[in-house]
Amino acid sequence: MRTPLAWLNLLHERTRLLVAIAGVAFAVLLIFMNLGFLGALSLTATQIYSQMNAEIFLRSPQTLEISTTEPFPIERLYQVAGVEGVDQVMPVYVGYQQWRNPETRLNRAMFVYGINPRDPVFRLPELQDSEAIAALQRPDTVLIDQLSRPEFGPQTTGIETESDRRRVEIGGQFTLGGGFASDGTLIVGDQNFLRLFSPRTLDRIDLGLIKLQPGANIEAVAETLRGMLPEDVEVLTQEEIIGRDRDFWIGTTSTGFIFSMGVAVSFIVGTVIVYQILYTDISDHLPEYATLKAMGYRSRYLFQVVLQEAVILAVMGYIPGLILSLGLYELATNATNGGLPMAMNFGRLVFVLILTIVMCAVSGLVSVRKVITADPAEVFS
Amino acid sequence: MSFLKHTPLAWLNLTHDRRRLLTSLGGVAFAVLLIFMFNGFKNALYDSQVQLLQLLNADIIIINTQKNNMFVPEPFARRRLYQARAFDGVEDAYPLYINTANWKNAETRTTRPIRVLAFNPQDSVLRIPEVQSQVSKLQAPETVLVDLQSRPELGPITPGVETELGDRRVRVVGNYSLGTDFASGNGNLIMSDQNYLRYFSQVNPEDEERDLSTADIGLVKVAEGADAERIAATLSENLPKDVKVLTLEGFVQQEFTYWQENTNIGFVFSLLTAMAFIVGVILVYQILYTDVSDHWAEYATLKAMGYRNFFLLGVVLQEATILSLLGFIPGFCISVLLYNATADATGLLMRMTVDRALSTLVATFVMCLISGAIAVRKVQATDPAEVFG
Numbered sequence: 001m002r003t004p005l006a007w008l009n010l011l012h013e014r015t016r017l018l019v020a021i022a023g024v025a026f027a028v029l030l031i032f033m034n035l036g037f038l039g040a041l042s043l044t045a046t047q048i049y050s051q052m053n054a055e056i057f058l059r060s061p062q063t064l065e066i067s068t069t070e071p072f073p074i075e076r077l078y079q080v081a082g083v084e085g086v087d088q089v090m091p092v093y094v095g096y097q098q099w100r101n102p103e104t105r106l107n108r109a110m111f112v113y114g115i116n117p118r119d120p121v122f123r124l125p126e127l128q129d130s131e132a133i134a135a136l137q138r139p140d141t142v143l144i145d146q147l148s149r150p151e152f153g154p155q156t157t158g159i160e161t162e163s164d165r166r167r168v169e170i171g172g173q174f175t176l177g178g179g180f181a182s183d184g185t186l187i188v189g190d191q192n193f194l195r196l197f198s199p200r201t202l203d204r205i206d207l208g209l210i211k212l213q214p215g216a217n218i219e220a221v222a223e224t225l226r227g228m229l230p231e232d233v234e235v236l237t238q239e240e241i242i243g244r245d246r247d248f249w250i251g252t253t254s255t256g257f258i259f260s261m262g263v264a265v266s267f268i269v270g271t272v273i274v275y276q277i278l279y280t281d282i283s284d285h286l287p288e289y290a291t292l293k294a295m296g297y298r299s300r301y302l303f304q305v306v307l308q309e310a311v312i313l314a315v316m317g318y319i320p321g322l323i324l325s326l327g328l329y330e331l332a333t334n335a336t337n338g339g340l341p342m343a344m345n346f347g348r349l350v351f352v353l354i355l356t357i358v359m360c361a362v363s364g365l366v367s368v369r370k371v372i373t374a375d376p377a378e379v380f381s
Numbered sequence: 382m383s384f385l386k387h388t389p390l391a392w393l394n395l396t397h398d399r400r401r402l403l404t405s406l407g408g409v410a411f412a413v414l415l416i417f418m419f420n421g422f423k424n425a426l427y428d429s430q431v432q433l434l435q436l437l438n439a440d441i442i443i444i445n446t447q448k449n450n451m452f453v454p455e456p457f458a459r460r461r462l463y464q465a466r467a468f469d470g471v472e473d474a475y476p477l478y479i480n481t482a483n484w485k486n487a488e489t490r491t492t493r494p495i496r497v498l499a500f501n502p503q504d505s506v507l508r509i510p511e512v513q514s515q516v517s518k519l520q521a522p523e524t525v526l527v528d529l530q531s532r533p534e535l536g537p538i539t540p541g542v543e544t545e546l547g548d549r550r551v552r553v554v555g556n557y558s559l560g561t562d563f564a565s566g567n568g569n570l571i572m573s574d575q576n577y578l579r580y581f582s583q584v585n586p587e588d589e590e591r592d593l594s595t596a597d598i599g600l601v602k603v604a605e606g607a608d609a610e611r612i613a614a615t616l617s618e619n620l621p622k623d624v625k626v627l628t629l630e631g632f633v634q635q636e637f638t639y640w641q642e643n644t645n646i647g648f649v650f651s652l653l654t655a656m657a658f659i660v661g662v663i664l665v666y667q668i669l670y671t672d673v674s675d676h677w678a679e680y681a682t683l684k685a686m687g688y689r690n691f692f693l694l695g696v697v698l699q700e701a702t703i704l705s706l707l708g709f710i711p712g713f714c715i716s717v718l719l720y721n722a723t724a725d726a727t728g729l730l731m732r733m734t735v736d737r738a739l740s741t742l743v744a745t746f747v748m749c750l751i752s753g754a755i756a757v758r759k760v761q762a763t764d765p766a767e768v769f770g
Contacts, residue, residue, distance in 0.1 A: 013674075019667050026660045030415075033656065037649050062483070062492050070483075070492070098447070098455065107447040107455065149643070183643065252532075252566045254727040258422045261723065262653065265418055269411045273664055276404050280671050283401070332652065336645050 006308035024317020027270025032325035058208030067181035085216035101153030111182030114193025135171030148184035310364030391699030409708020412661030423650035443599030476596030486536030496565035499577035531568025701753030
């Protein structure tokens with residue numbers, strides 16, 4: 001068995017090794033945090049669609065995202081209802097209202113969904129019971145999202161306040177979350193939507209939900225719909241509509257750019273840290289490396305030793321970095337009251353591990369030149 | 382001048398191995414860069430929100446009591462401005478109308494919502510020279526000035542382009558430079574109040590009709606030498622409570638505070654900055670630790686010669702200071718380049734100001750001091766007998 005030279009070199013000076021690992025761990029942590037923030041923002045921007053009870057969505061091609069919609073005729077939804085594989089179609093109306101906090105009397109923009117009370121538009125269990133449906137049917141009654149910001153005021157059932165200067169009563173609560181478009185959400189019955197948003201009408205809808213029969217082929221039905229519907233509506237599967245909204249928000253708010261830049265800069269800093277460690281190590285052991293060369297070891301062997309050191313550093317830094325980030329993910333989620341749902345996923349784990357190994361390998365390759373060019377005669381002269 | 386008589390030990394230690402010094406400076410520079418970038422993003426997101434407000438040509442602002450940020454579309458009665466004009470020290474008061482309409486990209490025919498700023502071309506509402514020199518062009522019907530920093534999705538915006546705004550014909554007659562913010566994600570148009578009536582007095586049932594009897598922001602100019610704060614207080618006291626009176630500064634601060642309290646921007650970037658700081662401490666520690674290890678024997682000799690721990694501490698801290706200063710300079714230069722690149726790529730308002738640069742310099746210095754203080758323990762524990770034993 002060979003002497004584990006890379007391992008022994010690193011272990012030679014414990015304190016330095018610890019600092020090196022800490023350096024790599026923090027670079028890894030920074031990369032994880034940047035990716036985590038980006039992921040959390042993408043998730044909040046689109047989680048509304050995964051709460052909707054539909055496989056296929058209809059919306060105007062001019063619609064940018066859930067809150068900047070262009071209404072389209074409800075006939076498009078009726079046209080779809082008869083297609084094979086379609087179980088149910090449901091219209092959704094959206095808009096903003098100025099909601100008055102009943103305590104402070106201050107207004108704040110509230111996002112409102114208008115639905116037919118009997119349609120199972122949202123998967124939320126709170127909306128399925130008869131009490132919630134009855135509340136949606138009562139005039140001037142609204143359901144309020146418990147995740148709305150505290151600035152909107154108390155949310156107890158029975159509280160009366162004003163929405164766009166119209167008197168409304170809170171008829172119940174649900175838990176949904178608003179995403180980028182809003183920090184407060186209401187759900188109202190379509191008749192109440194008409195009252196609140198007069199002079200809007202119900203024959204122009206903002207979003208069409210299409211629920212398929214169990215076992216229906218989503219892609220095939222979507223394709224059929226694309227073939228039969230005119231160009232004033234777009235047919236999107238759930239995955240597609242989530243992708244569209246996410247791309248819109250990530251682009252508009254420059255979040256994509258900012259956090260990718262964060263990852264890039266953290267990567268470079270990590271590379272510098274590892275380079276410094278390997279460089280110091282090589283300088284300190286230059287006579288030994290030269291001796292090895294004089295003994296007949298090839299440059300390739302020395303090359304391998306340095307690369308091995310790099311990979312060991314990568315893995316040893318990655319593990320504490322990962323553990324720290326999991327802790328910080330939890331902390332950030334709690335500190336923002338769920339506003340930033342930071343969650344780790346397998347793809348990110350692998351991606352960052354590869355990134356860390358590349359980071360260390362690049363540093364290894366840069367620092368190894370000194371060994372390769374080492375001339376035994378010169379070192380000992 | 383006892384300082385000059387001493388051998389500059391810290392300096393000689395650092396410059397002893399040139400290549401290592403370069404790597405060390407690279408390390409500090411990158412830590413500085415990290416701090417600058419995360420801070421820069423945070424400031425850019427905040428600054429963008431208030432840049433339009435800062436360009437309003439007013440000393441005092443009148444808004445609807447409910448308008449606690451630019452997203453609240455509550456207008457107020459324009460007659461409040463006429464009332465305001467009657468007060469002592471008020472020289473002029475004029476309205477700014479704000480609304481959103483769909484802009485059609487002249488090439489792709491897709492639409493994007495865009496914010497419209499409208500005012501009487503006779504009133505000097507915005508402190509933007511390009512706007513002031515071009516307002517006369519806005520007197521023709523259906524004409525607008527378009528922000529050059531609008532998002533590219535708006536399509537061609539050069540003067541002469543004809544397209545649609547809110548399903549009505551519109552002609553671009555000029556450009557200016559402002560930038561986007563969260564309330565106007567795609568950009569800003571400027572038009573005359575008369576054109577504003579054309580576009581917004583008759584709209585779809587989904588939107589609210591507007592005319593000139595209500596304004597969104599009231600701009601008040603005070604007479605030269607008058608105390609804006611005192612006049613604002615008088616106005617606030619005497620005008621009906623359906624409007625709020627703020628100094629321009631107070632208005633900007635209100636918007637700033639809103640974004641600070643209602644978004645996670647501060648949290649996200651402060652956390653990232655804090656981590657960048659820790660990375661910097663580790664980097665510098667690494668450098669100083671290596672240096673101390675390499676010169677251990679020399680340090681021990683100094684101690685054997687009678688130098689106190691205090692002196693050795695001084696040497697290491699001097700090294701830390703030199704590193705922080707020398708590393709800051711390249712870090713600062715790269716950051717300025719990256720700020721410009723980011724601004725070009727995203728339209729974000731990346732501003733490097735003197736106090737931001739100074740506070741980062743202080744952070745860098747503290748970072749190096751912390752590392753120095755940790756690294757020096759090894760020297761202090763040095764026992765000459767042991768080293769040579």
